[in-house]
Amino acid sequence: MINLAATVKISLRALKINKMRSALTMLGIVIGVTAVIIMVAIGSGARERVSRQISSAGSNLLVVVPGSMTAGGIRMGFGTQANLTTKDAEAILKECPAVWDVSPEVHGAAQVVFGNQNWSTAITATTPSYLNVRDWLLDDGRNFSDQDIRNTTKVCIVGQTIVENLFAGQDPIDQIIRIKKVPFVVIGVLEAKGQDLMGQDQDDMILIPITTGRKKVFGSLRPDMVRSIIVKTVSTQELPQAETQIQELLRQRHHIGPKEEEDFTVRNLTQMLQMAEKSTRIMTMLLGAIASISLLVGGIGIMNIMLVSVTERTREIGIRMAVGAKVRDIRLQFITEALILSMIGGAIGIIMGIAGAKLIALLTDWSAMVSLPATAAAFGFSGLVGIFFGFYPAYKASLLNPIEALRYE
Amino acid sequence: MALIETVGLKKIYNLGGSVIAALDGITTNIEKGEFVAIMGPSGSGKSTFMNLIGCLDKPTAGRCFLEGMDIGCLNRDELAVIRNKKIGFVFQSFNLLPRTSAIENVELPMLYSGLSPLDRKLRARKALKMMGLEGREEHLPNQLSGGQQQRVAIARALVNDAPLIMADEPTGNLDTKASEEIMELFVKLNEESHITVILVTHEHDIAAFSKRIIRFLDGKIVSDEKRSRP
Numbered sequence A: 001m002i003n004l005a006a007t008v009k010i011s012l013r014a015l016k017i018n019k020m021r022s023a024l025t026m027l028g029i030v031i032g033v034t035a036v037i038i039m040v041a042i043g044s045g046a047r048e049r050v051s052r053q054i055s056s057a058g059s060n061l062l063v064v065v066p067g068s069m070t071a072g073g074i075r076m077g078f079g080t081q082a083n084l085t086t087k088d089a090e091a092i093l094k095e096c097p098a099v100w101d102v103s104p105e106v107h108g109a110a111q112v113v114f115g116n117q118n119w120s121t122a123i124t125a126t127t128p129s130y131l132n133v134r135d136w137l138l139d140d141g142r143n144f145s146d147q148d149i150r151n152t153t154k155v156c157i158v159g160q161t162i163v164e165n166l167f168a169g170q171d172p173i174d175q176i177i178r179i180k181k182v183p184f185v186v187i188g189v190l191e192a193k194g195q196d197l198m199g200q201d202q203d204d205m206i207l208i209p210i211t212t213g214r215k216k217v218f219g220s221l222r223p224d225m226v227r228s229i230i231v232k233t234v235s236t237q238e239l240p241q242a243e244t245q246i247q248e249l250l251r252q253r254h255h256i257g258p259k260e261e262e263d264f265t266v267r268n269l270t271q272m273l274q275m276a277e278k279s280t281r282i283m284t285m286l287l288g289a290i291a292s293i294s295l296l297v298g299g300i301g302i303m304n305i306m307l308v309s310v311t312e313r314t315r316e317i318g319i320r321m322a323v324g325a326k327v328r329d330i331r332l333q334f335i336t337e338a339l340i341l342s343m344i345g346g347a348i349g350i351i352m353g354i355a356g357a358k359l360i361a362l363l364t365d366w367s368a369m370v371s372l373p374a375t376a377a378a379f380g381f382s383g384l385v386g387i388f389f390g391f392y393p394a395y396k397a398s399l400l401n402p403i404e405a406l407r408y409e
Numbered sequence B: 001m002a003l004i005e006t007v008g009l010k011k012i013y014n015l016g017g018s019v020i021a022a023l024d025g026i027t028t029n030i031e032k033g034e035f036v037a038i039m040g041p042s043g044s045g046k047s048t049f050m051n052l053i054g055c056l057d058k059p060t061a062g063r064c065f066l067e068g069m070d071i072g073c074l075n076r077d078e079l080a081v082i083r084n085k086k087i088g089f090v091f092q093s094f095n096l097l098p099r100t101s102a103i104e105n106v107e108l109p110m111l112y113s114g115l116s117p118l119d120r121k122l123r124a125r126k127a128l129k130m131m132g133l134e135g136r137e138e139h140l141p142n143q144l145s146g147g148q149q150q151r152v153a154i155a156r157a158l159v160n161d162a163p164l165i166m167a168d169e170p171t172g173n174l175d176t177k178a179s180e181e182i183m184e185l186f187v188k189l190n191e192e193s194h195i196t197v198i199l200v201t202h203e204h205d206i207a208a209f210s211k212r213i214i215r216f217l218d219g220k221i222v223s224d225e226k227r228s229r230p
Ligand SMILES: Nc1ncnc2c1ncn2[C@@H]1O[C@H](COP(=O)(O)OP(=O)(O)OP(=O)(O)O)[C@@H](O)[C@H]1O
Pocket: B013, B014, B015, B020, B021, B022, B040, B041, B042, B043, B044, B045, B046, B047, B048, B049
């Protein structure tokens, strides 16, 4: 039987005798725990961002763009060739059974003016199906109609960033804005969506009917031509089928021989995003693992110091044994010391880790998310490190021969 | 039943080929309440003998009984319990824990016998008082004289009510006056509390306080005489 409070008291005294040494040993654990918390926070921040992007990009999407990608890499920049048309989009919807909806689009940047305010933004000229395809909702107003497309009506739907910067709090519906000097009536407002995978603000955009865009805004384009076609399938399972169906259909429509290279590329957006999510998850794990190594190194530091301590205090161990300390009393003593070192180090590490993650989030545009499980795990792990690396020195101390320990010089 | 009984106790050291018989067959009895002085030239095996009967070391051969119990059959922890409850050690070099107050040093054996903190304090205080160290409880060993340190060590040896005190040259580091004070304490413990005292010494003045003198030479007992205290 041994009194735990007394053991802790003895340990604290022993650690206090070598303040500098104890502090440096603790520092190893502090750095380890801090690193684990910050790394995991950065990793989970990135993951959180990607999964938000997945939901804002819309699900089950393929994107067809002009130009081909060969095994040697990108032969021609995507979208530099003008060979995708509205007809292609219509054919995809009609003839590919795996496809649920399509939305052709033309996009570009333009100066937008409202009153005396002006703003440079991205203009996407597209069809009414665009909102359905991207799983976007309107905050206010209405979508385009097929009639708007047929009549090349000058109407537009604006994103939240436009509302903030151009309208400054006014209700934008039914207001008239000028896009490249052409007046458009605002008929709808998009809901807020945040940034996309590349860090681009998805709210900084204006949607206009594709026909109007071609005629009035992007004047120099071939009639009928589109920059890309977004394709939506009913579910994720149908994405590969839709991809082959589109490839076959477009090869046929573009008269591409079996040996020839495609003049278009089908990109699986959902797959890309899922891959991005997977890679951020792997990154989080990797960062955590690398940080854990520093925790392990901190543990080895504890073991090192405890071994030195056992040697230095051999005589003390001998005295304790002579007055009746049992094997487990001696072990408990040294494990308690290692545990105190690692737990105090762990606690300081948690504080520094949380502060560090907050600071990184503040100073950079990375989002760092401190996760409670990771913090608890890092603290628990530091405790385990203390026990694990404290055990061998404690074991060594407990097996000393009392008389040799007493005689130790 | 004798307090200590040894039968053919041997301790052989094997140092790189040369074999040293530190103890070469010791057979003797020590009864409860005795005051024994062990004498002999340096290297004759006195300390080795003390360590064996004090359960600090294991014999190479032979047996040693403490209150009839064969201590050769006990494991580390059982020996630790015997050292804790039955034996109080006093060493030539005091062996107090450095940077630890007198009272905490005295509390040490009780820490391992599971007494409550309050009981530990009370008993340690009492033991120190008995050694004439009242008011010195919070002193660190390096703030005490040699004689005072040795009295702290005796308080530590007594605090668990051990029936046996083993002292290996307890006055070796003390001057004559301090030595006599320590010896008078031992005599008092022996006479008033009937504590068995076994001590090793080189000095006849010190051995004179005892009631029996065992002389060692080359690991063997050469004489064993009972006498009355002057
Ligand atoms: N750990 C050891 N290893 C090897 N030999 C040892 C060891 N301990 C003691 N010896 C030897 O055993 C013999 C007896 O030693 P011991 O310490 O018992 O003598 P002692 O009678 O106490 O002497 P002193 O009066 O000088 O203290 C000596 O020859 C010593 O060299």
